[in-house]
Amino acid sequence: MLSPKDLEQIERKGISEQQIKKELEEFKTGFPFLKLDAAASIGNGIIATSAEDVKRYTEAWNAYKAEGKKIVKFVPASGAASRMFKNMFAFLTADYDVPTTDFEKTFFDNVVKFAFYPALNAMCEKNEGKNIEALMGEGNYKAVVANLLEAKGLNYGQLPKGLLLFHSYEDGARTPLEEHLVEGALYADSKGMVHIHYTVSPEHRALFEKKVADTKEKYEKAYNVKYDITFSEQKPSTDTIAVNPDDTPFRNADGSLLFRPGGHGALIENLNEIPADVVFIKNIDNVVPDRLKADTVTYKQVIAGVLISLQEKAFEYLRLLDEGTYNHEKLEEMIRFVQRDLCCRKHDIKELEDAELVIYLRSKLNRPMRVCGVVKNVGEPGGGPFLTYNQDGTVSLQILESSQIDKSNTEYMKMFTEGTHFNPVDLVCAVKNYKGEKFNLPDYVDRTTGFISSKSKNGKDLKALELPGLWNGAMSNWNTVFVEVPLSTFNPVKTVNDLLREQHQ
Structure with a gap:
């Protein structure tokens, strides 16, 4: 099926023949739907914070920033604005x-x-x-x-959406790129340094770089910070092969194989190369003018405070496990932390011997961690927070898209349609272990959570393979915690007329 010429093309993209064969097989077999336990809700996977909690977590975050840790704001910004118009x-x-x-x-x-x-x-x-x-x-x-x-x-x-004029100010209009520069200065600085990373498409990179060069100094002066702005592009090696409706490789007019970008899940590779202790992730178009930024800044600090508080506890337990300085009572405490605070549950955990328990606890504590802001569901499209069964039989928190749910299962659809919250891509991530070493993030992807979509090229139908989404299956094997944040922090711009909403005026 694959000619020597095909194999050359595959090799040039940095993809193995084995990977292509696997993808072609996935088109035939499809991907399994996820087994759901429940839609996450307040008290069952979602934390609601009191005024006292907000104060405590904000203080915890500001103390952490004062240590000079490297904090990065990661902004997926490669999307063209064509759909907006x-x-x-x-x-x-x-x-x-x-x-x-x-x-x-x-x-x-x-x-x-x-x-x-x-x-x-x-x-x-x-x-x-x-x-x-x-x-x-x-x-x-x-x-x-x-x-x-x-x-x-x-x-x-x-x-690209990031370079359109979104908001009016007395000194001129601002693009989303600039609004993220401002946000970074307000909650993601560390000792006056703000690191922001934009993922962009190759054809727009020069435009982004020019915009940063033209505006960086203005915001450095306004907020008394220094910016370190970096860019990356989706790797060709994360492209996926396209097929005809009969699952044979789709070919271009010149006979070459057609590859398509693997969706935002490919960005796990970009995220993996970010040298940081903590990374905030937020979409390029979810920004508001300065007069409405207070809630965003407050709750970014809150979810970051929750993250580093949980991480500190996990690190403490991992040290005890590695040193062997624990007793059965301490193991019971760790179980409560994993089950209650990290919402990772194993129904037969009581049957494990202490030695097995230590192995299990270490595996669940020693992995990347993310805290996700979720908002009350008001009918906007977006992923929902669920308690979901994992490959190892445990139940943990996940962000699911509708494509991952079996729509013929009435119980699951009831969970999906009646879910109280959804996730607006508001994440803060801890990507190092307790020894300060970086996790290799691709190791924590659930490869079975990709999906197949129908597309066309030059009037011909084709099937495309989407990699496990960045905040969905690509982070499936992370520790995940959900925190309720106000709806005022979620203001995406899907169509040009969304810019007329009060939140963007």
Whole structure:
């Protein structure tokens, strides 16, 4: 099935033949659905913090920062903004010329409220000889949209989301990239140094680097910090092979194999190369203007405080286990910590002899740890927090996407639809062991949690393989803890009109 030419192509990408054969087999067999125990809820996997807890965890985090540990803010930022403008692209090619759908009417009725309005207005004057108001006045709405989306104008249809103007300020509009610089200074600094890492697509990297070069000094002065900004791209070796509907390799017009990016799960490799003690992870578009940042800053410190408090306890127990300085009572205490605080449960744990128990406890304590902020479910799309069975029979907390759940199982679907919370990609991670050595993060991926999606290329149907998602299966074998955070900390921008929400004005 694979020719010598195919094998050469595979080798150039840094992928093994064995990996390709495994992927081709996965297309045929599919991936198993996960076995669920329950949707996580307050008191059953989700921590609700009191005002006293908030104070305590914030103090714990600030004490930790004062030690000079390396803290990194990791921002997946490779997504193009094209999906944000799907409705406006449709308007450009529609057989009518005036706003007709509710979406189009909302956009034009409020166009002056967008942070990019001044830049768009200037572009219309330059290219059309008229400002937005004049163009709309004569019914030439499509010229306004063309100047927003096309290369002759702002080119927003092709730019990454991180470089669009999101929020207005007196001294000019800010992009999400800049809002993350500000956030980093407010909760992720360590002795005045702020490390931020953006994962970007190769075609946009130079644009990101230029934006950082143009704005870094401004924010360093404003917040009295120094920035260390780094970038990485998804590795070609994490691309996955595409197949035809009959599971044979899909080929390009020139006969070569078609590979596709393996989804955000591929970023576990990028995360693995970050030299840090603690890493915050947050999507590029989940930002708010300064006037609304207080809750975000407070609860980032809270989830980080929870993380380092739990890590400290886990490290203490690991030292005792490695030194052999424990008794049965201490082992009972460790069991309570693993089961209650880390929410990792083993139904037959009482049947283990002390020697077996030590091996089990060490395996569960000595692994990466993450604390995830979860918000009350208000019907937004996103992963849900669940208690899920693992390969070893234990039950632990996981973030699941709907694709991982057997929709024919009425009990599971009830859990999914009636779940009280969902996860807006608000994570803080501890990625070193108690000896200060980095965990090798790919070792903790559950490889059986990928999924297959239907796509097309040049009008031909194909099947694509998505790797286990970054905050889903790629972190399946981490210690996971959920903390309820306010809905005000979750403000994604999925469509351009989301920028008209009060949270982005």
